[in-house]
Amino acid sequence: MIPTSTPPAAGASRGASGRVGPATPTITRxxxxxxxxxxxxxxxxxxxxxxxxxxxxxxxxxxxxxxxxDAVDLMAFYAPPSPQHWxxxxxxxxxxxxxxxxxxxxxxxxxxxxxxxSTVVGILLGLLAGWRGGPVDAVLGRVFDVLFAFxxxxxAIMAVALFGKGLVAPVIAMSIAYAPFVARLTRSLVISxxxxxxxxxxxxxxxGGSWIAMRRVLPNVSPIVGAQSTLxxxxxxxxxxxxxxxxxxVQPPTADWGSMINEAQAGMVGGHFLPAIAPAVAVVIxxxxxxxIGEELSDRIGGGVPA
Amino acid sequence: MLGRLGSxxxxxxxxxxxxxxxxxxxxxxxxxxxxxxxxxxPEAVAQVREQFGLDLPAWQQYVRWLGGILHxxxxxxxxxxxxxxxxxxxxxxxxxxxxVMSALMIAIIGIAAGIVAAVNRGKVLDRAILxxxxxxxxxxxxxxxxxxxxxxxxxxGWFPSFGSGQGFWDTVYHLxxxxxxxxxxxVVLIGKVTRSSMVDQFGREHxxxxxxxxxxRIPLIRRHVFRNSIGPILTVSGLLVAGLLVASSIVESAFxxxxxxxxxxxxxxxxxxxVVQAIIMFVVTAxxxxxxxxxxxxxxxxxxxxxxxxxx
Numbered sequence: 001m002i003p004t005s006t007p008p009a010a011g012a013s014r015g016a017s018g019r020v021g022p023a024t025p026t027i028t029r030x031x032x033x034x035x036x037x038x039x040x041x042x043x044x045x046x047x048x049x050x051x052x053x054x055x056x057x058x059x060x061x062x063x064x065x066x067x068x069x070d071a072v073d074l075m076a077f078y079a080p081p082s083p084q085h086w087x088x089x090x091x092x093x094x095x096x097x098x099x100x101x102x103x104x105x106x107x108x109x110x111x112x113x114x115x116x117x118s119t120v121v122g123i124l125l126g127l128l129a130g131w132r133g134g135p136v137d138a139v140l141g142r143v144f145d146v147l148f149a150f151x152x153x154x155x156a157i158m159a160v161a162l163f164g165k166g167l168v169a170p171v172i173a174m175s176i177a178y179a180p181f182v183a184r185l186t187r188s189l190v191i192s193x194x195x196x197x198x199x200x201x202x203x204x205x206x207x208g209g210s211w212i213a214m215r216r217v218l219p220n221v222s223p224i225v226g227a228q229s230t231l232x233x234x235x236x237x238x239x240x241x242x243x244x245x246x247x248x249x250v251q252p253p254t255a256d257w258g259s260m261i262n263e264a265q266a267g268m269v270g271g272h273f274l275p276a277i278a279p280a281v282a283v284v285i286x287x288x289x290x291x292x293i294g295e296e297l298s299d300r301i302g303g304g305v306p307a
Numbered sequence: 308m309l310g311r312l313g314s315x316x317x318x319x320x321x322x323x324x325x326x327x328x329x330x331x332x333x334x335x336x337x338x339x340x341x342x343x344x345x346x347x348x349p350e351a352v353a354q355v356r357e358q359f360g361l362d363l364p365a366w367q368q369y370v371r372w373l374g375g376i377l378h379x380x381x382x383x384x385x386x387x388x389x390x391x392x393x394x395x396x397x398x399x400x401x402x403x404x405x406x407v408m409s410a411l412m413i414a415i416i417g418i419a420a421g422i423v424a425a426v427n428r429g430k431v432l433d434r435a436i437l438x439x440x441x442x443x444x445x446x447x448x449x450x451x452x453x454x455x456x457x458x459x460x461x462x463x464g465w466f467p468s469f470g471s472g473q474g475f476w477d478t479v480y481h482l483x484x485x486x487x488x489x490x491x492x493x494v495v496l497i498g499k500v501t502r503s504s505m506v507d508q509f510g511r512e513h514x515x516x517x518x519x520x521x522x523x524r525i526p527l528i529r530r531h532v533f534r535n536s537i538g539p540i541l542t543v544s545g546l547l548v549a550g551l552l553v554a555s556s557i558v559e560s561a562f563x564x565x566x567x568x569x570x571x572x573x574x575x576x577x578x579x580x581x582v583v584q585a586i587i588m589f590v591v592t593a594x595x596x597x598x599x600x601x602x603x604x605x606x607x608x609x610x611x612x613x614x615x616x617x618x619x
């Protein structure tokens with residue numbers, strides 16, 4: 001998690017073996033290499049375990065959740081935690097734990113779509129800009145500059161203003177907002193890759209420019225970019241949850257961490273904190289876990305990469 | 308200098324195209340889009356047609372809109388039936404106070420944490436500060452807001468949980484918790500950049516030379532280490548302002564503050580497109596201009612940049 005914790009040996013071995021030729025197998029092996037017992041590794045695997053539990057619970061929500069997320073228990077408004085309701089109930093008597101488990105679905109799916117879409121689009125545009133250079137690069141660079149002036153949450157809010165509430169428009173909008181960051185990193189990597197001997201070697205053998213770019217440069221660059229992109233997951237999760245909290249994303253009564261906090265805020269003045277705090281804790285735990293994993297991955301795969 | 312100004316104006320021009328023509332992405336009749344959720348009475352339809360010049364070709368609509376913005380006519384709010392400038396102007400001061408308070412707290416706490424961490428680099432205190440900053444950065448401002456409301460407003464009753472108060476000092480008092488919520492997420496930006504640029508300076512020759520000629524520790528840190536770290540801190544501050552302006556919409560909504568951020572959310576909610584368009588353009592302009600100012604200040608704090616030498 002802290003950049004200095006990577007042993008120099010790992011960086012050196014990557015430099016020697018991970019660069020020339022298709023690098024994926026080496027990198028996969030390196031990521032999965034057996035961990036030495038160090039605090040950073042314990043924290044990393046703990047984060048993986050936490051994220052796995054949250055993801056599995058969300059995927060298998062119908063079987064895992066003790067109650068229907070929308071079922072109302074008329075005997076228990078704002079019930080405190082009990083054996084029946086582990087995290088208590090909200091102001092409508094709905095089981096908070098079940099709603100958190102169900103709410104994990106939208107909370108995780110949205111950022112996943114944004115990260116995948118922005119990474120794919122960003123890598124292709126970055127490859128185009130870095131490989132072709134010249135006017136293509138200049139035009140794309142100007143487009144990215146303009147998009148950088150729009151903070152991602154602002155673009156998401158704008159999308160809602162245009163296309164209405166829900167998650168579809170914000171997810172598309174945020175994919176566009178995050179793609180330039182991915183593209184800029186890809187571009188800088190591609191430019192340094194372009195001048196490497198292996199590229200000239202392929203050229204001398206008569207391979208076409210686009211073949212080298214897509215088949216040889218892209219596989220070398222994409223693991224590093226992909227690892228960096230995982231770091232966006234936490235930001236996107238927090239921003240989409242914020243959108244639902246503002247009442248512009250997932251709409252109540254659908255269970256979502258952001259909209260749950262929105263609905264529960266009214267009860268806080270009366271001292272009913274748990275229905276709001278529980279989903280908030282879920283957001284923070286997930287973001288922390290994702291960030292730890294993302295930083296460790298980008299450390300192992302792309303440590304020392306100039307962003 | 309002129310090139311930078313030109314680049315700034317070009318970016319703003321392209322951004323204005325994006326903000327204006329985004330409306331044309333919505334399929335269907337623009338009148339129906341602009342009057343969603345309202346009674347499309349003949350008068351309302353005529354008024355919207357007139358206000359947006361919907362009978363004109365698209366580029367003329369844009370020229371009219373941009374000309375209006377440059378002359379201080381930002382259109383009329385559909386919800387308040389007032390000029391957009393009036394609606395935003397009423398709410399802007401609170402947001403600016405919130406942003407300034409948060410920026411001050413972030414600067415003071417972030418720089419202090421960064422200095423302490425850098426001076427103790429590699430030690431337990433350094434690691435503790437880094438971990439704390441990382442954890443705080445994972446607390447989104449809406450989560451920070453509700454936790455602060457629960458603890459300091461409801462449980463302890465030290466601060467109000469709602470509204471922005473009357474008069475300047477009361478407003479400041481009402482904005483303490485909201486600023487704190489913003490500080491929690493954003494302090495990491497300043498804290499980490501302060502630490503890393505200072506650690507970088509500690510390893511430089513000029514610092515070692517200054518130390519070896521017996522310069523005392525405090526002046527050494529102040530004059531040789533921290534002073535050279537101001538540049539990177541300033542650069543990050545530009546990003547910070549944009550982040551704060553956008554995040555203010557979350558915090559203002561959580562604390563029920565009638566500022567520009569909550570106005571943006573409310574206008575999206577109530578389908579008041581002219582206000583949404585104006586606020587987005589305002590925030591983007593503020594972001595671009597602040598970053599340009601930061602760029603201009605750079606050579607002033609770091610003469611090497613002015614001399615055309617690489618800062619590193």
